Amino acid sequence: MPSKFDPEEIRRKAEELESASLSEVLSWAWEAFGTRAAIGTSFQGAGLVVMNEAFSNGLNFPVFTIDTGLLFPETLDLKASVEKRFGITIEPLVPEQTLEEQAAELGPELWNTKPDLCCSLRKVIPLQKKLSTLDVWITGVRRQQNDAREKTKIVELYHFDVLRDLYIVKLNPMAAWSRDEVQDYIKKHDLPVNALTARGYRSIGCQPCTRPTASGENERAGRWTGFDKSECGIHTFLGSNI
Ligand code: SF4
Numbered sequence: 514m515p516s517k518f519d520p521e522e523i524r525r526k527a528e529e530l531e532s533a534s535l536s537e538v539l540s541w542a543w544e545a546f547g548t549r550a551a552i553g554t555s556f557q558g559a560g561l562v563v564m565n566e567a568f569s570n571g572l573n574f575p576v577f578t579i580d581t582g583l584l585f586p587e588t589l590d591l592k593a594s595v596e597k598r599f600g601i602t603i604e605p606l607v608p609e610q611t612l613e614e615q616a617a618e619l620g621p622e623l624w625n626t627k628p629d630l631c632c633s634l635r636k637v638i639p640l641q642k643k644l645s646t647l648d649v650w651i652t653g654v655r656r657q658q659n660d661a662r663e664k665t666k667i668v669e670l671y672h673f674d675v676l677r678d679l680y681i682v683k684l685n686p687m688a689a690w691s692r693d694e695v696q697d698y699i700k701k702h703d704l705p706v707n708a709l710t711a712r713g714y715r716s717i718g719c720q721p722c723t724r725p726t727a728s729g730e731n732e733r734a735g736r737w738t739g740f741d742k743s744e745c746g747i748h749t750f751l752g753s754n755i
Pocket of ligand 1: 581583623625627628629631632633634636718719720721722745
């Protein structure tokens with residue numbers, strides 16, 4: 514269960530850190546919360562930057578990823594490369610149902626019929642369970658990724674469990690970074706990348722819901738083509754930043 518921290522103190526700190534550097538934000542999280550802060554990654558470029566910056570400075574946050582069972586083999590290869598590079602084990606958050614169980618109960622290829630439900634079952638609920646054990650969730654969200662993310666703050670506070678009056682801090686230390694800045698950092702530090710990037714994929718999620726994007730499209734335009742959907746729900750289910 515998350516510890517009870519003072520929301521007022523977090524709000525004050527949020528103002529102070531809004532213009533802080535990546536390393537300053539991560540150092541604060543480590544000093545204030547230690548391993549009750551964890552990095553959640555889907556192995557996009559920004560997440561790789563966060564991990565490199567943390568681990569090269571001795572900030573040994575736990576890391577988790579949501580493994581829907583529908584990730585590209587290239588993404589799973591990258592997970593193995595990242596674990597080797599940093600000498601860590603990344604915790605996979607898995608849905609309650611296997612794909613077969615889901616298909617038997619809700620029909621085959623739920624992503625083609627009810628993608629919101631599919632994302633909820635395979636991503637949001639596993640994440641909710643994980644967050645209920647943490648104080649801080651560290652993400653790689655960037656404002657530039659799409660319209661829905663342009664108001665992202667570096668430090669956000671959510672009333673995670675209203676009944677138990679528990680909060681979670683969502684830390685978005687990459688919020689102000691551009692895609693070019695991320696790519697430059699990755700090259701400079703020779704970080705492993707998803708092999709799909711060279712084939713035109715700029716935002717990489719589950720196989721059935723991801724396609725390469727053309728120049729001129731926003732980074733997340735290759736997700737859920739054919740549906741009025743640009744977010745899986747993991748960055749929206751918490752409601753409003755308070
Ligand atoms: S991204 Fe697609 S396949 Fe993955 S959980 Fe969401 S709807 Fe299902």
